[in-house]
Amino acid sequence: MDNEILKYLSKYIPITKELEEEISKIEFIKCFDKGTVLLEEGKISNECYFIIKGCIRSFYLKDGEERTTEFHTEEQAVVPSAYGSNVPSEYYLECIEDTITGVGTPELETEIYQKFPQIESLNRALGEAIMAKQQDSFAEFKMASHEEKYLALLKNRPDLLQRAPQHQIASYLGIKPESLSRIRKRIMNQK
């Protein structure tokens, strides 16, 4: 099975011959160069992404400054808040690495769900799992000190420290770049 989407689905549901044929013939794998902006503030969003390889950053422009709020990496779904609605996006999506993704649209989703209800069930269940994880991350974020936030990142997503520049990481952690530098130095000295 060389189709990445099928490989992923096969972890959760049996892949019937029919499903394999259908998914294989849809051309929804796209490659984007590093620096590609997938969505801009004020634009309508009609695409969602499932990252096979690479990294997509969400950021807002606030008082003329970029404020990074999320990094999406392998096996994560990126569903813009305004996806499939007519509401303009409040933020940007940018590939910070060369990125390979599956691309979904509301039309494609409707078509697939009609033919394969098991995929809708799967998406319902996966959606709930993602929601629970998001809920926990938000709660932990609220409770953590700046240092605890950095330590949690080191533990849970150490790859991000190699993949993104430090000022984006600071913004993602909701702390000032100077504070992040101080925290990093303090932790290095403790080792």
Next chain:
Amino acid sequence: MDNEILKYLSKYIPITKELEEEISKIEFIKCFDKGTVLLEEGKISNECYFIIKGCIRSFYLKDGEERTTEFHTEEQAVVPSAYGSNVPSEYYLECIEDTITGVGTPELETEIYQKFPQIESLNRALGEAIMAKQQDSFAEFKMASHEEKYLALLKNRPDLLQRAPQHQIASYLGIKPESLSRIRKRIMNQK
């Protein structure tokens, strides 16, 4: 239609006779007194809730202190992170008012989804909408100053200020009670 769950569903999908009969005969409405603890840290969670009236607070115990991370109110679903898994909960759920909810279990969900796939479709779609909202709230929280957090609460959920004590509100906003008092005073003086 005096069934609150049916009333809610009817906003999104057509209510067939069969669906009405089925939903009406399930006894999943429960009333809980103010102060009832629905879930404790370390316990397995096998129930999710849909609030018809009332308020459920999520809190963690961290260093012996209660840290409020969420208030769930009318028309919101409360799905514990560990719902339906065998993972012990990391937090508590407590009714801070007399609360009327629909109560779901994994078994009940499976049964309903099998009989009424349209409800699973609806839950998939609603789940995605909730996820998008959660994502936006988290991003806004990361970017906001303490004062902006309080102003956003005043704008989006002013009822919470009447429903919950100030120290819980402060914790929910991720700020110290003293800071919250100062912010409130400052804003009152500006008016």
